[in-house]
Amino acid sequence: MTSQLDMFASPPEPGDDVGVKLRGPLKLRRRRPLDDESMARLLEESDSYRVLRKLVGRQIVDIPRPGFPRIGVIVDTETTGLDHSKDEIIEIGAVAFTFDDGGHIGDVTGVYGGLQQPTVPIPPEITRLTGITDEMVAGQMIDVGSLRALLDPADLVIAHNAGFDRPFCEAFSNMFSGKAWACSVKEVDWATRGFEGTKLGYLIGQSGYFHDGHRAVDDCFALLEVLAGGDGVTEPSAFAELLKTSQRSRVRIFAEHSPFDMKDHLKARGYRWSDGSDGRPKSWWIEIDEEQLAAELAFLRSEIYRWKEADPPVKRLTAFDRYRV
Numbered sequence: 018m019t020s021q022l023d024m025f026a027s028p029p030e031p032g033d034d035v036g037v038k039l040r041g042p043l044k045l046r047r048r049r050p051l052d053d054e055s056m057a058r059l060l061e062e063s064d065s066y067r068v069l070r071k072l073v074g075r076q077i078v079d080i081p082r083p084g085f086p087r088i089g090v091i092v093d094t095e096t097t098g099l100d101h102s103k104d105e106i107i108e109i110g111a112v113a114f115t116f117d118d119g120g121h122i123g124d125v126t127g128v129y130g131g132l133q134q135p136t137v138p139i140p141p142e143i144t145r146l147t148g149i150t151d152e153m154v155a156g157q158m159i160d161v162g163s164l165r166a167l168l169d170p171a172d173l174v175i176a177h178n179a180g181f182d183r184p185f186c187e188a189f190s191n192m193f194s195g196k197a198w199a200c201s202v203k204e205v206d207w208a209t210r211g212f213e214g215t216k217l218g219y220l221i222g223q224s225g226y227f228h229d230g231h232r233a234v235d236d237c238f239a240l241l242e243v244l245a246g247g248d249g250v251t252e253p254s255a256f257a258e259l260l261k262t263s264q265r266s267r268v269r270i271f272a273e274h275s276p277f278d279m280k281d282h283l284k285a286r287g288y289r290w291s292d293g294s295d296g297r298p299k300s301w302w303i304e305i306d307e308e309q310l311a312a313e314l315a316f317l318r319s320e321i322y323r324w325k326e327a328d329p330p331v332k333r334l335t336a337f338d339r340y341r342v
Contacts, residue, residue: 072226074238075125085115085123090171093233094182095147101184105135110233113167120257122245127167130234132157147231165192177201179340197336199263205255263336266307271330273300279321
């Protein structure tokens with residue numbers, strides 16, 4: 018005979034376990050609804066899903082913990098284009114945090130984010146990339162005083178592609194000059210850490226997060242979490258590596274007056290061309306670790322100039338000089 022259900026029983030309350038008694042061994046149950054985190058953990062236990070959590074910026078503390086005497090500032094800019102000599106900053110974000118000499122991150126001590134109206138309309142491709150419109154920046158101006166309050170005590174300024182951000186920042190204000198800079202693209206070996214690329218979107222995604230990309234403060238907080246990843250669990254953290262690398266001296270060698278027919282050899286070795294418009298010598302040049310200097314000079318003398326007395330110009334760089342124009 019077909020099983021009968023009690024059609025007159027009181028309806029269950031929301032969230033109650035419901036047991037339906039049937040004649041036979043089968044018993045149907047409705048489970049309590051799972052909260053978001055429980056669902057995420059359930060999916061993570063499966064090989065079929067990868068869970069990304071929305072990145073939430075760290076809280077600002079008024080009194081940082083002791084033991085982290087240094088101050089770092091992560092900086093990110095959004096601009097009207099790629100050329101610092103003619104394009105302008107339309108947004109700047111900065112997140113200040115404490116750290117120690119071992120590269121352990123302490124607390125976030127300050128945050129600044131501000132928009133600035135440029136002298137020209139924002140190009141449509143920049144609006145598509147950043148979401149920043151002319152209406153959003155109309156009448157807006159970056160608060161230089163608030164930004165300076167974060168920058169002045171900083172021991173290290175960090176940008177994800179400092180070769181882009183530093184020239185724009187220094188063109189905007191001299192508060193950025195005279196600071197030690199580090200680049201989280203070039204000064205961390207992300208591939209060795211298992212990352213598939215160096216773009217911030219790749220790094221944050223593979224770290225298990227997603228965020229509102231291409232807005233300055235959000236990108237700063239995202240980079241902080243990526244750099245802190247593994248801090249205290251897997252040593253050294255990406256930030257510890259960045260800090261150590263930034264303290265190394267680098268050198269630039271300018272292959273001035275190199276034979277024209279050697280240009281392909283220089284390019285294949287990693288040399289780049291400078292046309293002299295940015296203040297550098299008009300020549301092929303390369304930047305290397307200082308311990309590689311002797312070997313690189315030997316290469317130039319034997320393979321490029323073909324005489325052992327050749328003496329190409331060399332410029333030594335520290336974190337105070339790198340990534341400047």
